[in-house]
Amino acid sequence: MSPRRIDPTLATALLEAAARLLAEEGAAGLTTRRLAAAVGASTTAVYTHFGGMDNLVRAMVHEGFARLHRRMSTVRATTDPVADMMALGYAYRANALDHPPLYQVMFGSAALGGFALADGDRQHGRYTLQPLVDAVARATAQGRFRTGDPLLVAQNMWIALHGLVSLELGGYLIEPYDPDVCFEAQLRSLMVGAGDDPDQAAASYARARRRRSPRA
Amino acid sequence: MSPRRIDPTLATALLEAAARLLAEEGAAGLTTRRLAAAVGASTTAVYTHFGGMDNLVRAMVHEGFARLHRRMSTVRATTDPVADMMALGYAYRANALDHPPLYQVMFGSAALGGFALADGDRQHGRYTLQPLVDAVARATAQGRFRTGDPLLVAQNMWIALHGLVSLELGGYLIEPYDPDVCFEAQLRSLMVGAGDDPDQAAASYARARRRRSPRA
DNA sequence: TTCTTTAAGTAACGGTGTTACGTAACTGCG
DNA sequence: CGCAGTTACGTAACACCGTTACTTAAAGAA
Numbered sequence: 001m002s003p004r005r006i007d008p009t010l011a012t013a014l015l016e017a018a019a020r021l022l023a024e025e026g027a028a029g030l031t032t033r034r035l036a037a038a039v040g041a042s043t044t045a046v047y048t049h050f051g052g053m054d055n056l057v058r059a060m061v062h063e064g065f066a067r068l069h070r071r072m073s074t075v076r077a078t079t080d081p082v083a084d085m086m087a088l089g090y091a092y093r094a095n096a097l098d099h100p101p102l103y104q105v106m107f108g109s110a111a112l113g114g115f116a117l118a119d120g121d122r123q124h125g126r127y128t129l130q131p132l133v134d135a136v137a138r139a140t141a142q143g144r145f146r147t148g149d150p151l152l153v154a155q156n157m158w159i160a161l162h163g164l165v166s167l168e169l170g171g172y173l174i175e176p177y178d179p180d181v182c183f184e185a186q187l188r189s190l191m192v193g194a195g196d197d198p199d200q201a202a203a204s205y206a207r208a209r210r211r212r213s214p215r216a
Numbered sequence: 217m218s219p220r221r222i223d224p225t226l227a228t229a230l231l232e233a234a235a236r237l238l239a240e241e242g243a244a245g246l247t248t249r250r251l252a253a254a255v256g257a258s259t260t261a262v263y264t265h266f267g268g269m270d271n272l273v274r275a276m277v278h279e280g281f282a283r284l285h286r287r288m289s290t291v292r293a294t295t296d297p298v299a300d301m302m303a304l305g306y307a308y309r310a311n312a313l314d315h316p317p318l319y320q321v322m323f324g325s326a327a328l329g330g331f332a333l334a335d336g337d338r339q340h341g342r343y344t345l346q347p348l349v350d351a352v353a354r355a356t357a358q359g360r361f362r363t364g365d366p367l368l369v370a371q372n373m374w375i376a377l378h379g380l381v382s383l384e385l386g387g388y389l390i391e392p393y394d395p396d397v398c399f400e401a402q403l404r405s406l407m408v409g410a411g412d413d414p415d416q417a418a419a420s421y422a423r424a425r426r427r428r429s430p431r432a
Numbered sequence: 433t434t435c436t437t438t439a440a441g442t443a444a445c446g447g448t449g450t451t452a453c454g455t456a457a458c459t460g461c462g
Numbered sequence: 463c464g465c466a467g468t469t470a471c472g473t474a475a476c477a478c479c480g481t482t483a484c485t486t487a488a489a490g491a492a
Binding site: 108155161162173 | 407408
């Protein structure tokens with residue numbers, strides 16, 4: 001009927017509803033019509049505020065990266081940079097497991113009806129790696145890693161983490177080699193691969209385990 | 217009009233058309249109607265032969281795993297098992313880069329309209345890892361890897377490879393740290409992480425590079 | 433030849449993203 | 463205060479999607 005002028009920013013209401021829909025029903029449940037129904041508006045609201053479903057999803061992805069960044073930032077640097085890296089790995093994985101569909105959308109694992117992120121969106125999350133890069137630099141400075149490009153080492157760890165999380169969310173890692181087992185093996189292997197001593201890596205792993213999963 | 221009884225197995229024609237559509241237009245271009253048009257049939261053909269889009273896609277995924285397995289099998293075992301592992305890594309990545317949309321569907325990175333693989337489908341590709349497991353066992357027997365579970369080490373490498381390929385296909389790996397750079401660093405890091413000596417890993421890497429990418 | 437089975441087509445249903453168009457409310461200016 | 467312009471929304475439609483009754487025609491068996 002009459003356009004109801006109640007919003008306080010219908011845009012944010014749409015975003016919240018979209019996040020809830022995505023979390024509760026997965027990517028398939030996030031449609032313009034259900035979104036409109038959830039906020040008591042019409043489907044055109046999506047277009048006046050975002051210009052289409054793509055941009056709305058893009059906004060959600062940005063928020064997702066921001067939340068990931070916040071979570072990674074809660075991991076404080078200690079005197080054991082390798083343990084710090086592992087703690088960052090825990091934070092990364094915990095964030096993904098807390099919001100599986102969002103993670104899958106962020107990294108393209110949920111087509112969301114043929115929509116695609118722009119180039120800029122994909123690299124938008126790059127700053128998220130910074131804490132990891134710093135930790136690598138500290139580990140290298142302490143002589144625990146072979147000298148090399150810290151960003152390359154960090155990116156390598158990110159790649160492996162994404163592989164694990166992606167396969168875990170997809171349900172590809174099963175029984176005796178379940179995600180937890182793989183994750184532990186992967187973390188230690190990554191550090192040894194970067195140059196750390198296996199025993200020291202194991203000690204750092206034990207240390208990182210103790211300060212598990214800082215809350216979002 | 218009249219049902220034309222011409223097929224020689226309309227089913228295979230549908231599969232071929234589906235593979236072509238997927239490769240040329242991506243997951244979004246693969247619809248029942250375009251599929252039907254491509255083979256000159258009606259959309260019901262998909263249902264009489266596959267019982268729905270899901271099963272048709274499932275069949276394509278199985279074929280994709282079979283092709284991956286064939287490609288991995290062309291990597292012959294040599295006296296340098298670490299180089300063999302790296303060659304298997306090349307084969308894995310080359311296969312994915314040859315059929316990007318198919319790879320993304322195989323590993324859930326393309327929702328294909330809310331359809332999902334069954335549990336069995338996801339683990340169907342598991343046998344593909346066997347050549348890798350064998351190579352790990354040989355490397356361990358030669359003392360180049362720390363003693364441990366070969367399947368866990370192989371799965372760890374698979375996870376990292378998938379992370380790289382997945383991010384590469386998604387366009388997340390850019391400029392100074394492009395996929396090729398990351399891939400090389402990753403391969404060597406993986407071997408060192410499993411216990412190999414850095415120098416020996418570098419030598420094996422050079423050896424693997426020389427026998428690059430056996431053809432599908 | 434007739435009967436049964438099977439594969440295909442037709443047409444529809446409900447759902448999707450998107451858009452043209454109308455309309456009501458707010459905003460700024462005189 | 464009142465009038466224009468802009469903006470935000472709803473309505474209704476379009477084209478497309480997967481899926482499914484229902485029907486029809488062909489193939490094989492007796």
